[in-house]
Amino acid sequence: MTMTTKQEILKEKLEEYLQADKAGKGLILDQIEAVSRMNRKAIIRRMRRLQLTPAAAERRGRPEFYDMRVTIALKEVWQIANEICAERLHPMMSEYVTVLTRDRMWNHDLLSTQKLIQMSLGTMKDRIASFAKTSTRGGKGSTKPSGLREIIPIRRGPWENPDPGYGEVDTVAHCGASLAGDYGYSVQYTDVALIWTCLSAQWNKGEKATRNSIERVQSRLPFPLKGIDPDSGGEFIRTRPYYKNDHARIEQKNYTNIRDFLGYTRIGSQRKIKLMNELYDHLEDYINFFLPSVKCVKKERTGSKYKRIYDKAQTAYLRVLAHPGIAEEIKAGLKVKYARLNPKILKDKVDLLTSKILNNTHY
Secondary structure, three states: OOHHHHHHHHHHHHHHHHHOOHHHHHHHHHHHHHHHOOOHHHHHHHHHHHHHOHHHHHOOOOOOOOOHHHHHHHHHHHHHOOOOOHHHHHHHHHHHHHHHHHOOOOOOOHHHHHHHHHOOHHHHHHHHHOOOOOOOOOOOOOOOOOOOOOOOOOOOOOOOOOOOOEEEEEEEEEOOOOOOOOOEEEEEEEEOOOOOEEEEEEEOOOHHHHHHHHHHHHHHOOOOOOEEEEOOOOOOOOOOOOOHHHHHHHHHHHHHHHHHHHOOOOOOOOOHHHHHHHHHHHHHHHHHHHOOEOOEEEEEEEOOEEEEEEOOOEOHHHHHHHOOOOOHHHHHHHHHHHOOOOHHHHHHHHHHHHHHHHOOOOO
16 A cells, blocks of 8 residues: 555544544544554554644645745845846845945845855755846947958957956947937946946937047046947947957946946937946946956866856956955945945846836936
8 A cells, every 4th residue: 555545534524633532533543554554553643643744634744944034135135136047146145235234225134144144055946946037128229340350469368367457348239229320328437346337328429429428437446447449330430340258348238337227228218328327337337346346367178168157156246356456545435335325225226227217208
């Protein structure tokens, strides 16, 4: 007789057993013992468990350690962190909980909090995989090679461990489904050494507007800007078209730092540029201080394939603090600023401004 059959016999006799007197219980036990060949005391213990916790008695395997309360807490942090992957979120979990607790925005019990902080990367990946993630549709790109690229000397190939202050720059078109007419652009700077990001919005991509964006980037960097590596668009005159390794980092960040928030909707009102720059003021802090990223530190070749080795996920802020080439007064200033920041407050501001920008109302 299988264990499943024995379980069904016990369930079938449970109600009769509970209502019977002592003699009646003895007769029922005799019947079950004869049919199932189970030990009498084992039958009594099983009946007792079915009486007290019928749902738990049917569950097999180890008791669940990360219960629903832990999952709810994880999802809250995941959403505050803009739904990033577990590999990036896991090293920052304790930091998020600390900041939210400091500002009295953490409403989960102590046991669930402790379990969340000690959760392994594998478990976190499994839980996050079950969450529904928002996505944006694809759109058009507007990058066309500059006509001057053949006569101006350019840096060739990828960066080789530059000092802080050297970064890649690219523009992102908010043209929707059509490249015709006028529309907004975003300019993004990503520092190669520190992954520090600066953003700026402009109307169209003329020389003056692009220069103003670069000046905005320079003014908002916490460390000196020493050199930029633009893409091959007409607003810039550097790098080789169709050589993705010349500016691979910035192309990857265009989606993570811009498209993931503003999507591919057309921004066809010049009045919204000011609102976009207001958004980027908050978005820069949110990305640099609270959204960790990984860097490829080595590539290993096996046959015809390469395996990339990445470092531990860190925020740009932590990379600045750890870099020996950054002045101590700059680090001290960033620490003071970080103490006043909160990821949930920044995310709420980003979401509010994003909804205003994507709203069809003209400003």
